[in-house]
Amino acid sequence: MTPELRARQLIDQRLMEAGWQVQDYRTLNLGASAGVAVREYPTDTGPADYVLFVDRHAVGVIEAKRDEAGENITVAEDQTSRYANATLKWRSSDLPLPFLFEATGQIIRFTDGRDPVPRSREIFHFFRPQQLAEWLAEPAQPNTLRRRLAQQMPDLPAQNLRDCQVGAVTGLEESLALAKPRALIHMATGAGKTFTAITAMYRLLKFAGARRILFLVDTRNLGQQAHQEFMAYTPPDDARKFTELYNVQRLASASIDPHAQVCISTIQRMYSILSGEPMDDSAEDISLSEVRQTGKQQKLVRYNPQVPIETFDFIVIDECHRSIYNLWKQVLDYFDAFLVGLTATPDKRTFGFFNENIVAEYTYEQSVADGVNVGYDVWEIETEVTRAGAELKAREWVDHRDRATRAKRWAETEEDTLYTGKELDRSVVNPSQIRQVILAMKTAVETQIFPARQETPKTLIFAKTDSHADDIIHCVREVYGQGNAFCRKVTYSEKEADSVLQAFRNDYHPRIAVTVDMIATGTDVKPLEVLLFMRDVRSKGYYEQMKGRGVRSLSADKLRSVSASADGAKTRFVLIDAVGVEKSCKTETRSLERKPGQSLKDLLQGVALGHRDDDTVLSLANRLVRLARLLDAKQQARIEKHSGGAPVSELGRALIAALNPDAIQQAALAAAQAAGITRSADTLTQQEITAARNARVAAACAAFDKPELRDEIESIRREREQIIDHVNLDTVNFSGYSGQAETQAQQTVQAFRDYIAAHKDEIAALSFFYAQPYQRRALTFDMIEELHEALSRPPLMLTTERLWSAYARVQQAQVQGAGIRRQLTDLVSLVRFAIGLDGELRPFSEAVDKRYADWIWRHNAKRATAFTPEQMEWLRLMKEHIATSCSIGREDFDYAELASRGGLQKAWAVFGKEIDALMVEMNGELVA
Template identity: 25%
Template sequence: MGTILSKKQMSEEDIKLQYITPSITSKWNRAKITMETRITDGKINLKGNFVFREKPKRADYVLYLSANNPIAIVEAKDNTHSISHGLQQAIAYAKMLDLPFAYSSNGDGFAEHDFLTGQEREFGLDEFPTEQELIERYKKESGITPQQEVAIEQPYYSSQNTYPPRYYQRIAINRTVDAIARGQQRLLLVMATGTGKTYTAFQIVYRMLQSGLKRKILYLADRNILVDQSIQQDFAPLEKVIHKINVTKDDKSTITSHEVYFSLYQQLVGDDDKEHFSELFLPDFFDLIIVDECHRGSAKEESRWRRILEYFKSATQIGMTATPKETKYISNLSYFGEPIYTYSLKEGIEDGFLAPFKVINIMTDIGEGWRPRKGQRDINGMEIPDRIYTSSDYDYNIIIEDRIQQVAEEITKYLKSTDRMAKTIVFCASEDAALRMRNALANLNQDMMQQNPDYVVRITGGDDYGKSKLKYFISVAEPYPVIATTSKLLSTGADCKMTKLIVLDEMIGSMTEFKQIIGRGTRLREKEGKTHFVVMDFRNVTRLFADPDWDGPIEMDENYHPKDPNGYGKADPVQPGVIKEPPASYGIQKPIVDRNGCKVQIIHKTVSVYDTNGKLLRQESIVDYTKENIQGEYASLDNFIRQWSAHEKKEEIRDLLHDRGIDLELLKADQNMSDVDDFDFICHVAFDKKPLTRKERANNVKKRDFFSKYSGVAREVLEALLDKYMNTGIYEIEKTEILKLDPFFKLGKPAKIAGYFGGKQGYLKAVKELEKAIYEEVVS
């Protein structure tokens, strides 16, 4: 018996089942084939107030050399397409997955693209290369050495609790292992914050130890919390062979017995500038050194890790960073060379592994400038130097108390309208500004402080209490602290997975620091309810998104001056006007201006949604966005009123706007108009009509004597419905289920109540008339 369908009628799934799968499985071991392989998680989209995921990318077939080495991809199409129709897509996926071979098929034959030779060809259905043929071709064309073969064959570490590497982690691991096997000594990996750099490093270390290519490994970081986090989490499977270096306690005769060593650079080169590493280890002791976050720090820190790396120069050295751009302090590019792999923030958001974000820009009326009155004095009676102060002065050179108050009020208002337990980091200009901000937020959130005094905490380098709370703040399980005010401590490294709101109230001078700060929010925790985050910007820092460096190519910085020890040289080119806060020892007292001396108002808010390139998808005041969408849907006020009256269920209009990302309830709350009907709110926002409250509308119905034509129970029912409308709005009274609720159920079952109106149709007609009366003065 032939097939039920002709080939041209078959779906892609049929073609796979009948033709493509049999021709591949006749040549390949089934254990080395996966189908419908999920590559990405599907980008998370933000639409107004809504969040939804796009479909993940999937590959029809992936063929493997070994568990961690996919070698080819096959893209299937139905038979109405040509053999090579899916080849472009297969090539795109193969490039993304770093595979040497791409194939497409429509069930008549295969088209092949070979990345190693650049050749393309087509062949018959029964000529698909066997496993052995393809592996031989791969080895020959790529010129693989025996040492590379050994490294390739080492599997990843896997267990019940370890997830298999995502595609980009696999590429980063494989390219690194391969480069080391080829003898490359200096390597740079660039991976955006939140994409699992430490996990990637762990897999590299594990495979190096397993294959015997490296036996003694040093992992360098610059924060204790990063070292401890790494040892306890990603590196936990190697705990038996790990040692955390402690120069005061370690004995050089016994320290050599471990395999993986963790250390802070600051430990290995003491504050006394002594080279402790040379007291403990010989120069050729380590085979491999990994430098975590190698972009970070000042010239002083840089010289520290440079000295360590130069001492152990015979070791293979890997630099890992999220932000490879050079600054005037650090040139990791000139040291480690070009990255062997880059996975950017942009790609992470596109693939759905990182959280997207929107930006709320908030302007105060003094943002562009404030000038004191002639002879104006501050709260201490000191005369305020006469000049124009701008955003780069507030909290740096002058303290305007009401500005701090307004910022704190905006943050509080936002959290109250969304989620008061959303983890929030407020970046302030200085430790002092972080304390003022903490106090202002504490006063505005007394109800939350009453539940837990750690609702808002200052977490800065100089605040011991705050520092002791850092581990609770970054914990996914611990609810408190909710809001952390900080000046620099949280801009890098500390892994705050649940951060949903980042507030920028400090001037940021460099793109590197800006990327690091944005990186604090990019981690996704969908199960715990975090799908995206919001950046609230009071200093117009987010204009840096428009900078070509945002996620652009890596480039050398002309102003790279490694000999600038304190960073009080010229500001980064990004922001020429930034006034750096002078060190406290300068003895300059800042003027403090209270509300009587300078009253501050918020004058403008815009909400922007950026795409993954940091390009503006749209920018709108939420009200304008709503207005535009409503006007697009309903050309005129009359048209809208007609549609509203004609709709059987008014909810459909609300749902239509919902799909556009407009949440009327949230908007009304924001405008203090919760007591207004959606109908009035739409007329007000889109067509500038003066809104009536629901109470005013209900009273108008009573005044018109609408109820006189009804009597007895029927009248009672309609009066109760009008009451319901006044309290909850129109949608509730349109539902017949309402009759099962208080106060109606006292009058009998729904069928009995309908009987007072002559049956169900009569009841529905009476409700329609009531609705008409509610909106009457507009319709007439």
């Protein structure tokens, strides 16, 4: 079968799935169906591949191309347009056909010629004939959604809205007016993201004529919370509630109400609907930040006629964390809808996924300054067992507990058992360790943190597992001498979790709640004043979400309604760290360190002497922000005594804010206006911008003119360094390299990052990591060779060996295998590290080995029988080929060691028909 014929068959199949009847021109029967696709329809410029008829009227054209056309399908747009504007035989109208498609067997692109600025976009499947008929039947033709969005929206009433919420809604509407397909709203936890989203959705439904909007959430609990907010929302221009004006459905099955105008669903349920993968309802109770996607979930989304691609006009993704970038991304690829992300904790992938279209940005620091949120203090608790672990000798009589049933038996240990702090409450439970942490928390809260309180402040404890939560609850009740109501568990496994959570928000009891997952993200408990971490968190974003449970501000009256002895409004919360979570989780979202070879003392002296370049200012800011996290209250007070009351963290943030380009531009405009000069952002001179920048930096640096402040900061740094150097070796990251060699290494790394950012759309290997839809991801050795060739040419001359050496100098602690000879495939690791997908740079072969070991373990765990020794040997050979070639396919069995072992024929004899599925799974697991 030729590629052209194969593509035509797949196009025919997709058309029929969408409800079209496909006919040849010689045998056409336009009365056979409401929607007819006619092949090879004659026009005055030649036969069109397909002409689409709805209710006997020609409405669109499809230009078919063979699959090999791939991404170059856009070159066919001129051809499609020519047919759409041609004269069709027996057609009386001479108006252009409005709906234009280009398609291969794999890709479909669509252009609506009625849009104000017609622009093609990739769609998952063809639209149904009914949808095209509905669009054509809209009044005031042409009146497409994008045309309505481009029109001036009514002014947004500002009452009951914070400034940040007004800016977010306005920014989103401006983005939609330009038909930008993706938009990101970055708002701090507690700033009212859901309220902002509902306001925007109300305006889209009322003024833009949106038909249906999908509101995607992470867990069932957050879906319930969002539904309550929809029911409570009253728009500014109508006295009725949102749910009285529009039908809101919270999906609990695969059925979407045809009358629903807003659907609330977890992304897990929507994936289940579209993939046909059965879903246990309990899957909606676990945050996707807690779930690692494995080979168990490999079904691809497929077309569902009951939920066509045009079902939703907009998809609002609440807390758009890492879950949307992997398997679940297919849900977003499926629908032909604008995507709007809401998050308090974006990372590089978030910005990349939303095309760097940030329509609103409201940081946690801004929210604290505005009184929307409260700041926090960190209190550390460390026990000896937490730090060093312990050892149980053989033949000790101890309890042995079944993890699932909690049943105990009293028995001797069979062997010496040495365990670390990380194994606590998983393989080993030490009741004394839990008791000592709870005792230390109780003493600290009652004597130092909240000494004037008569009752225990509302406290949330994060546990590792469900059984760990039970152990904590029993210990809390014992240590505090309180009954069952005082401390309760709030996890998805508890039948009364919702009622306990409601009481925790509004009632006196419980005073302390213990959770594993249910209150980790998004759930609102404003009276919280203490968070105790008894579990570590690897994900920076998830950790920020967990911290966000305590940031909500609360008035004095409302706080006293649950904590009667509170002496005023909630002004802070305290994070009690019992596992080192603050040290293990770095919270900076970008690297500010530009001069790692210079000491803090030199940076302070340089700023005082007038060295105000960006690198110096940002490096000083970075050191101060990092130092602030290490200081106790007495050390903070010593600095504030000489800084005019400004905390060291505020001194650092002021330096960063001084270099904000938007703020510099506004300052330059204000200065020009004050001088009587008319300027716009486009007409500002470089001299005016530089003057504004220098004025802002000078103001932020003024505090460091005081020698006593510089001396105090350096003195405290030395005190802290002695402790940090003794306990935490991470402080040597920035030592050991200096002078010209270090500068050259930094320049090499920066040149590589700049090249990736500038050429990510031109180099196939970079496109793989940035923007490929889930179902078309593939990385080949040819792509890596293409990238290597581009990098190694003048003027860059960036060979893999040189890049690795540069990273080893600049970020030594994060680079593994610096002394071994590099392979070409190590470029994969370099790119992943440079764009932030990997936190550690290690040789590609080592990364493949680690992923292979994890994959084998998971695969054997779910098989009735493990792989045989012969199968394991073949899998090892396949893994080695992937490590040197980035992928494996049938054709690769003709090369090297695979061929010498019998090639594909032998592999087929060993694995049978499972061989193809194994290759697909290994390519996905070991490379991406």
